[in-house]
Amino acid sequence: MFAVPQSPPIPTLSGTIFLRQPFASMPAFLRGISQQYGPIVRFRYPWRSMYFVDDAAMLQDVFINNAADFKKGRGTERLSRLLGNGLLTAAQPEHLQHRRLVQPVFHKKRIDACAEVMVEATRRRVDAWTPGATIEIDREAMALALEIVATALFGSNLTDDMAKIGHALDVSIATFPFAMLPFSQIFDEIPIPITRRFNAARDTLDGIVYRMMAEHRASGRDTGDLLSMLMASCDDGDAGMNDKQIRDEALTILLAGHETTANAIAWTFYLLGRHPEIEARLHAHLDTVLGDRDPTLDDVPKLEYVRALFAEVMRMYPPAWITARRALVDTHVEAYPIAKDDIVIVSQFVTHHNARYWPDPDRFDPERFVSGMPDEKFAYFPFGGGNRLCIGERFAWMEGMLAIATIARRVRLVPLDTEPVAANPSVTFRPSTRIRARVESRDRAHVQV
Numbered sequence: 001m002f003a004v005p006q007s008p009p010i011p012t013l014s015g016t017i018f019l020r021q022p023f024a025s026m027p028a029f030l031r032g033i034s035q036q037y038g039p040i041v042r043f044r045y046p047w048r049s050m051y052f053v054d055d056a057a058m059l060q061d062v063f064i065n066n067a068a069d070f071k072k073g074r075g076t077e078r079l080s081r082l083l084g085n086g087l088l089t090a091a092q093p094e095h096l097q098h099r100r101l102v103q104p105v106f107h108k109k110r111i112d113a114c115a116e117v118m119v120e121a122t123r124r125r126v127d128a129w130t131p132g133a134t135i136e137i138d139r140e141a142m143a144l145a146l147e148i149v150a151t152a153l154f155g156s157n158l159t160d161d162m163a164k165i166g167h168a169l170d171v172s173i174a175t176f177p178f179a180m181l182p183f184s185q186i187f188d189e190i191p192i193p194i195t196r197r198f199n200a201a202r203d204t205l206d207g208i209v210y211r212m213m214a215e216h217r218a219s220g221r222d223t224g225d226l227l228s229m230l231m232a233s234c235d236d237g238d239a240g241m242n243d244k245q246i247r248d249e250a251l252t253i254l255l256a257g258h259e260t261t262a263n264a265i266a267w268t269f270y271l272l273g274r275h276p277e278i279e280a281r282l283h284a285h286l287d288t289v290l291g292d293r294d295p296t297l298d299d300v301p302k303l304e305y306v307r308a309l310f311a312e313v314m315r316m317y318p319p320a321w322i323t324a325r326r327a328l329v330d331t332h333v334e335a336y337p338i339a340k341d342d343i344v345i346v347s348q349f350v351t352h353h354n355a356r357y358w359p360d361p362d363r364f365d366p367e368r369f370v371s372g373m374p375d376e377k378f379a380y381f382p383f384g385g386g387n388r389l390c391i392g393e394r395f396a397w398m399e400g401m402l403a404i405a406t407i408a409r410r411v412r413l414v415p416l417d418t419e420p421v422a423a424n425p426s427v428t429f430r431p432s433t434r435i436r437a438r439v440e441s442r443d444r445a446h447v448q449v
């Protein structure tokens, strides 16, 4: 038993207020709730309560101190239709076993070895942009991030499959808002059009992953990619993975590892286009650190301003912007009791815009991160925390930083639209419209011929 101090009253609202919110306006709605009612608010339903929490110390309880008292929410359960029982979707205590098996795949050495793939893929994409041409930054970033993670995962021989993987992932993600509707699981086994589309997309992905596994097995050698490492865990005696588990982990890495980073890269160039002074500061920094060459792994620690920029973008537009936990037992966050089966919702978007931690929170200002990270651990948590901390965090920082440096060293992406682009919150924090830009070469001296 734990001793909980006297609990102060929690502002309580009817749950229907939350249910009535369209998903698209949820970030602004939750931010308003926190501003109006404070760090913890209860939405009451006849069958349970749901709490919205926007406080670093309370988040620390949810993610770390009392993490064992919670499991993931319904969104994760619905994702398992696509991802099966992979690292993202597995529940405790099984999750711990998955984490141990997958951890070697994300060993520093393996991830560092991906730096070349990251820079090379970005360089090829930028080379295909003719100066003066119009590009859609969000689409380019999505294709780039998919190419990077798929190449890191499967190895190099992917050209024919890339479009198929991209399309199948898009189709399956597009069904997610429907999958989140109450009782939508009834339709999982009924062949209505949306179920058929989802099943076809999942079959395509299964086909590619199982074929890749067969090819790896036939070649009989570790080709240095992440799938080889996953398959090596398979041969690790009783604790190893079977083929279905390898498939689940591989698809999880593909999905979790590309939308998130792609959105962060797209928002970076969107913001740079609207803040020429910050873009100029970035260019000066790149000129100093890189001169006329593309970045390498060794440059990553030197690219301090790129790190600060990428951190600030993920503060303002956190790719994973909301998550939920369900209490497995009666527990508490700080002094507030949470009953078994109650839900706790937290939002990176809201906490990253909380003026208690971030003065002038709507101002885009990478300088906030130049001198380091904030003191309070959960004032900033784009990669979650505790035992479910993003396993790809190192990969994501490296990819984001190397891609931004490789692109910004060579070109400017000049915005073609003056209207601000709103976010479209889905599984990730995507832009709601295309981000169009004109490609402009930087100083010719920087452009490799």
Ligand code: HEM
Binding pocket: 072, 087, 088, 089, 099, 149, 252, 253, 256, 257, 258, 260, 261, 264, 318, 319, 320, 323, 324, 381, 382, 383, 384, 385, 387, 388, 389, 390, 391, 392, 393, 395, 396
């Ligand atoms: C900017 C990029 C990224 C962001 C913001 C991000 C964010 C997150 C967050 C917030 C979680 C925890 C979710 C929760 O607690 O419910 C998570 C988990 C995860 N992420 Fe990422 N992620 C990013 C990139 C990546 C990459 C590149 C990979 C793989 C290559 C990856 C693989 C995973 C996996 C496998 C998990 C599940 C970990 C577990 O539960 O043990 N992520 N990510």
